[in-house]
Amino acid sequence: MRRVIIICEGPTEREFCNKILAPFFSPLGIYIEAPVIKHSHGGIVPWRYLHRQIDIHLRSDQKAYVTTLIDYYGISDKHEFPCWEEAKKRANAIERVSMIEDGMLASVGDSMPPRFLPYIQLHEFEGLLFSNVDVFEKVIPEGDLVGVEELQKTVAEYDNPEMINTSKETSPSHRLERIVQGYDKVVYGNYIAESIGLAKIRERCPRFNEWITKICQLKEL
Numbered sequence: 001m002r003r004v005i006i007i008c009e010g011p012t013e014r015e016f017c018n019k020i021l022a023p024f025f026s027p028l029g030i031y032i033e034a035p036v037i038k039h040s041h042g043g044i045v046p047w048r049y050l051h052r053q054i055d056i057h058l059r060s061d062q063k064a065y066v067t068t069l070i071d072y073y074g075i076s077d078k079h080e081f082p083c084w085e086e087a088k089k090r091a092n093a094i095e096r097v098s099m100i101e102d103g104m105l106a107s108v109g110d111s112m113p114p115r116f117l118p119y120i121q122l123h124e125f126e127g128l129l130f131s132n133v134d135v136f137e138k139v140i141p142e143g144d145l146v147g148v149e150e151l152q153k154t155v156a157e158y159d160n161p162e163m164i165n166t167s168k169e170t171s172p173s174h175r176l177e178r179i180v181q182g183y184d185k186v187v188y189g190n191y192i193a194e195s196i197g198l199a200k201i202r203e204r205c206p207r208f209n210e211w212i213t214k215i216c217q218l219k220e221l
Helices: 011-028 047-060 093-108 125-131 134-139 148-157 172-179 185-196 198-204 206-220
Strands: 002-008 030-033 065-071
Touching (some): 002 011, 011 030, 030 206, 047 065, 065 206, 125 185, 134 185, 185 198, 198 206
Parallel strands (some): 002 030
16 A cells, blocks of 8 residues: 655645545555645645655655645745745746746655655646536535626636636635635535546646646556
């Protein structure tokens, strides 16, 4: 059994790992653990704290792999992530996030081949929920689904849900707060994700799919 520790930004990501990712990976002989970031109340922390937690996990089990499930949306100057300043100069969001991930890997530098697989969700976890918006009408009570027009407009505008952007007005989470009355990140987020299904999310979200594929490949190492 291959042990993979996914350090999650908050309770929503942890529930996603436990309810959706863990059952998927288990038949492959991959056991998922999903601790939340320490020193956090459901958000990102400075890199030095996250780095310390990654190191602790890597040292505590010399055979375990460690990865992250954190949102690009929440990272800012004050968090001092590796390559952050250089990444900000890139116009392409995918290049920016990939550069930061490369910096995280170089900063940890645990072993060769590395047991740390940095992953930053572009732009945030809630973007994955736009992978199949038909599900919304099936799982959200009719009276709570108040933003159907915005939901349809978002889908028409973004073929790749991961590219739904980072401003407070247009980020995936803020859109969902307008689309679903009383939106609860943990409850609704994972209920919608489970209803969409991992296969569909992987089909629509290429960076996320690449991450899942890398974890799948660990069973062969």
